[in-house]
Amino acid sequence: MPNARSSIGMTTLNKYIYVSGGMNASDYEFSSVLKYSPRTDTWTKVKPMNEARRGHELISLRGFIYAIGAPGTKTVERYSPLIDEWAFVAQTNHVHIYFGATSHQNKIYVLSENGFEVFNPEFDTWHDLPSLNFGWGSQLVSINDRLLAVGVGEGSNKGKASKTIYEFNITNYSWIHLPDMNAPRLYHRAVVVN
Numbered sequence: 001m002p003n004a005r006s007s008i009g010m011t012t013l014n015k016y017i018y019v020s021g022g023m024n025a026s027d028y029e030f031s032s033v034l035k036y037s038p039r040t041d042t043w044t045k046v047k048p049m050n051e052a053r054r055g056h057e058l059i060s061l062r063g064f065i066y067a068i069g070a071p072g073t074k075t076v077e078r079y080s081p082l083i084d085e086w087a088f089v090a091q092t093n094h095v096h097i098y099f100g101a102t103s104h105q106n107k108i109y110v111l112s113e114n115g116f117e118v119f120n121p122e123f124d125t126w127h128d129l130p131s132l133n134f135g136w137g138s139q140l141v142s143i144n145d146r147l148l149a150v151g152v153g154e155g156s157n158k159g160k161a162s163k164t165i166y167e168f169n170i171t172n173y174s175w176i177h178l179p180d181m182n183a184p185r186l187y188h189r190a191v192v193v194n
Contacts, residue, residue, distance in 0.1 A: 001019065001034065001036075001043060002034065002043055003024065004024060004025070005019075005021075005022035005023060005024055005030060006022055006023060006024075006054075007021075007022045007023055007054035007055045007056075007098075008020060008021060008022035008054075009021055009022075009053065009056045009057050009058035009067060010058055011058040011059060011060045011065055012060060013060045013063070013065055013081065014063075014081065015037075015038070015039070016035045016036060016037055017035070017036040017038070018033060018034070018035055018036075018046075018058060018065055018079075019033070019034045019036070020032075020033045020034075020049060020053065020056070020058050020067055021033075021049065021052060021053035021054055021056055021067070021070070022053075022054050023054045029052035029053070029054050030052055030053075030054075031048040031049045031050070031051060031052040031053070032045065032048045032049075033045070033046045033047065033048055033049060033079070034046070046079075046081075046084055047079070047084045047085055047086055048086075049067050049077050049079075049086050050075075050077055050086050050088065051070065051073065051075060051077070052070075053067055053069070053070035053073075054070060054071070055069065055070060055071060055097040055098045055099075056068060056069040056070045056096075056097070057069055057096075057099065057100075057101040057110070059101050059102065059103050059108050060103065061103040061106070061107075061108060061121060062106065062121065063080075063081075063082075064078050064079060064080055064081075064121075065078070065079040065081070066078050066079075066089070066108060066119075067079070067086070068092065068096065068101055068108070068110060069092070069095070069096035069097055069099060069101075069110070069112070070097060071095070071097050072095060073095065074091040074092045074093070074094065074095055075088060075091055076088065076089050076090065076091060076092060076119070077089070089119075089121075089124055090119070090124045090125055090126055091126070092110065092117060092119075092126050093115065093117050093126050093127075093128055094112070094114040094115040094117065095114055096110055096112040096114060096115075097112065097136070098112075098136050098137055098187060099111060099112030099113075099136060099137075099138070100112070100138045100139040100140035100149060100150075100190075101140055102140040102141055102142045102147070103142065104140075104142035104147045104170075105142075105145075105170070106121070106122075107119060107120055107121070108121070109129075109140055109147060109168075110140075111131065111134060111138060111140050111149055111152075112134075112136055113134065113136040115128060115131050116128070116129045116130065116131035116132075116134070116168075117129060129168070129173060130173055130174070130175070132166070132175050134149065134152050137151065137161075137185075137186040137187045137188075138150060138151050138152040138162070139151060139188060139189060139190035140190075141190045141191070141192050142192070143192045146167055147167065147168045147170065148165060148166070148167050148168075148178070148190075149165065149166045149167075149168065149175075150165050150181070150185070150188075150190040151163070151164070151165075151181070151184070151185035151186060151188055151190070152164045152165070152166055160184075160186065161184035161185055161186035162184050162185065162186065163180035163181045163182070163183065163184045163185070164177065164180055164181075165177075165178040165179070165180065165181060166178060
């Protein structure tokens, strides 16, 4: 990458990898966004976000990229690669930092220690969902039409590495505890292959 940064947001869209925000070793926060082409092995700058963000998530949905979360803000920005522009959309109901987020069934789900909520881009609205008092540092993934929370700290383990995996049932808004992982995780990443 052109410069070193941590606490970034990252997603893929249209065969490119996008990296946003983050901070450097001097704790300077970035609003810049970079696009990587695996085909040409090159990084290019795209339009920066309206706000500097770290500990946030980038989520691709229906040809757009959404930048969600950062310390002290509920703002959400949507990037259109066709016009290279960021625009604010509806704010989240809670502040989210170092959290899990994913697109699932044409909506965006966000899970953090401050709450669990879903964004409907069709109506530009956020709605709270039952969160079971989860901690921070977990990940959300959508796989085979299932929504999974991976490495979720809860109760006395809130904010610590965890082996737990839960599935959220969208029909009845309930959580189901699945078999635990072998090793506890915190500030990890979970990805779906194929």
